[in-house]
Amino acid sequence: MVWKKVSNSDAGDSTHFGGDDVDKISLTFNAETQTDPINIKDENLVIVDPADTSKKVRFDAVNITTSTTRVLTLPDADVTLASTAVATASVAGLMSSSDKQKITAMEASADVTDATNVNAAGALMLTDTTTAGLGIVVDEDAMGSNSDTKVPTQQSVVAYVASQITAEDLDTAGDSGTGAIDLNSQSLTVSGGTGITTTASNQGISIVADDATASAKGVVELATTAELNTGTDTTRAVTVAGIEASARSVKLDAIEASATADQSNAEIRTAVGAATDSNVFTDANVTTLGNRAPLASPALTGTATAVNLTMSGDLTVNGTTTTLDTTNLAITDKNIMIADGSANNAASNGAGITIEGGSDADKTITWATATGDFDISENIDIASGKVFKVDGATTLTATGLGSAVLASSLTSVGTLASPVLTTPNIGTPAAGVLTNCTALPAAQVAQGTMASGMVLVAPVLGTPASGALTNCTAIPMAQASGIIPDANMPNLTGAITTVEGAVATTLVANAVDSDNYTDASIDLAHISTAAKTECISMAVSDNTTALTVATVFTFYMPYAMTLTDIKASVLTAPTGAGLIVDVHDSGTTIMGTDKLDIDASEFHTSTAGTQPALTDTALANNAKIEVIVDQIGSTVAGAGLVIYLIGYQT
Numbered sequence: 001m002v003w004k005k006v007s008n009s010d011a012g013d014s015t016h017f018g019g020d021d022v023d024k025i026s027l028t029f030n031a032e033t034q035t036d037p038i039n040i041k042d043e044n045l046v047i048v049d050p051a052d053t054s055k056k057v058r059f060d061a062v063n064i065t066t067s068t069t070r071v072l073t074l075p076d077a078d079v080t081l082a083s084t085a086v087a088t089a090s091v092a093g094l095m096s097s098s099d100k101q102k103i104t105a106m107e108a109s110a111d112v113t114d115a116t117n118v119n120a121a122g123a124l125m126l127t128d129t130t131t132a133g134l135g136i137v138v139d140e141d142a143m144g145s146n147s148d149t150k151v152p153t154q155q156s157v158v159a160y161v162a163s164q165i166t167a168e169d170l171d172t173a174g175d176s177g178t179g180a181i182d183l184n185s186q187s188l189t190v191s192g193g194t195g196i197t198t199t200a201s202n203q204g205i206s207i208v209a210d211d212a213t214a215s216a217k218g219v220v221e222l223a224t225t226a227e228l229n230t231g232t233d234t235t236r237a238v239t240v241a242g243i244e245a246s247a248r249s250v251k252l253d254a255i256e257a258s259a260t261a262d263q264s265n266a267e268i269r270t271a272v273g274a275a276t277d278s279n280v281f282t283d284a285n286v287t288t289l290g291n292r293a294p295l296a297s298p299a300l301t302g303t304a305t306a307v308n309l310t311m312s313g314d315l316t317v318n319g320t321t322t323t324l325d326t327t328n329l330a331i332t333d334k335n336i337m338i339a340d341g342s343a344n345n346a347a348s349n350g351a352g353i354t355i356e357g358g359s360d361a362d363k364t365i366t367w368a369t370a371t372g373d374f375d376i377s378e379n380i381d382i383a384s385g386k387v388f389k390v391d392g393a394t395t396l397t398a399t400g401l402g403s404a405v406l407a408s409s410l411t412s413v414g415t416l417a418s419p420v421l422t423t424p425n426i427g428t429p430a431a432g433v434l435t436n437c438t439a440l441p442a443a444q445v446a447q448g449t450m451a452s453g454m455v456l457v458a459p460v461l462g463t464p465a466s467g468a469l470t471n472c473t474a475i476p477m478a479q480a481s482g483i484i485p486d487a488n489m490p491n492l493t494g495a496i497t498t499v500e501g502a503v504a505t506t507l508v509a510n511a512v513d514s515d516n517y518t519d520a521s522i523d524l525a526h527i528s529t530a531a532k533t534e535c536i537s538m539a540v541s542d543n544t545t546a547l548t549v550a551t552v553f554t555f556y557m558p559y560a561m562t563l564t565d566i567k568a569s570v571l572t573a574p575t576g577a578g579l580i581v582d583v584h585d586s587g588t589t590i591m592g593t594d595k596l597d598i599d600a601s602e603f604h605t606s607t608a609g610t611q612p613a614l615t616d617t618a619l620a621n622n623a624k625i626e627v628i629v630d631q632i633g634s635t636v637a638g639a640g641l642v643i644y645l646i647g648y649q650t
Helices: 019-030 097-105 115-120 154-167 225-230 240-245 249-253 265-274 283-291
Strands: 045-049 052-059 169-173 178-182 196-201 204-209 352-355 363-368 373-376 388-390 393-396 481-483 504-506 534-539 551-556 561-569 579-585 596-598 624-631 642-649
Touching: 225 240, 561 596
Parallel strands: 481 504
Antiparallel strands: 045 052, 169 178, 196 204, 352 363, 363 373, 388 393, 534 642, 551 624, 561 642, 579 596, 579 624
């Protein structure tokens, strides 16, 4: 197996096995000269049968009780690991519990009786210092006899091993290069490295690889297809088979067929940077952008959709047309400058505001330099109560000219109907005779004798200095018309026996006191509706009992009445649905399709979306009035219903 280095932006991801970590493992596994050990730090190191992934071998060090290294040494033969059976008389195996009990029960100091018996038996005592006389012991440095039944002496073994070691060495070879270790004077060293630790103990060497992390080399577990698709694991590596079985293989299938698997980071950056449409920044680009000052004159194109943009500082937009497509435009500035930068009035001619009319004509407010005024294409409608002012003075109201408009400023007013002229400057008629003039103010008539033929028609006499008319026999009643102020109302005493002519007199407000009538009566026909309005209120149910759909109240009108309005209220609001109430006059409803509605959770009809429409406003004296509940609340029916008949007596 050859490990290839994967160099891309995904090499450090939890779902990829590559980068420098794989390069390290590749050198360790593929080259004998690599001395860095591999430490695998995981509680689940699993070897899976590729033909059947359900068959697995798991290595676990959790049961090691001390901080040491346990060495698994394989024999020089193919073996199959299995549970070892208990030993029998003919088959080696584990010691049985009964045998262990027998050994444990042996006397700790048990030994033979004495040396004589041992020697007689042909055995050795611990106190013996020589093997002389034993036929099974040979002293042969060269081991020339090559016996398979005799034991060499210590000296023979030392001499023979020394001779062999001196003559032999351990040859080593890698994918490239060879080496040799003098077994007599040199040792074989297995070195670890980053993420790999080696430990020698007696005849064993352990190699332990650390668990790989995002920032450290090590060993990782292979991810399953499900773990690969989840994409959240940070410890497991991905195999080619796992990728192929995963939905993510679709992405790999789209990779260019000629893509080089072992490109370096520098090669990839160079290739991407050379592409004109890569849209990728180098590290230098990113650093430059992060420290770059705002562009003085950036060129912006395209459309920003669903973007909330807040800009600080001044905004200058250069172009032919600026379009704002917004429902509401809020401007904090108190002044809007139009035609900014104009050199003079002529340059700003035609500046203003245009409201597009579509298929109709546009509506405009524009500046006209030639006339020095604003031209407005449409009428101007001033709100009620507002006036036109010039230099702070009212010039025109809804009903007349303002007091600031001087008489001298009017050159032509057309035909005036019944005008009242106060000290008018009439001038001198060319013929010396006034025509179409009914009277002159007395103050404008020079004292003297009126010529015969001069007739005063409805003259404005003013107020005599003494408060009494002199040299005046009578005022014709036909000329006594108009409104007499309260202060000038004459006191009439005695009986009025005759009336000359037709008297047309209009009394001012509150000029009549009903107490002065013999029977204190008032002419109802000439009193305003508001002054005559009254209300008949009826509690048509108690305050606690839930309303039902039924006729809940009946009474008879105490007098004739003209209705102007009708209302209803409840003490307990209906919920779930609204309350609908009808009123009948002698068996017929007084409302159309729209009845008295009290909406759900409301207490009176004034808040209802639909107001009642009266179809019968004339209630006769003694008329039978019935209050009928057509609908109640579906959750809470409602209670404490009150009906209000509003109008005036007829």
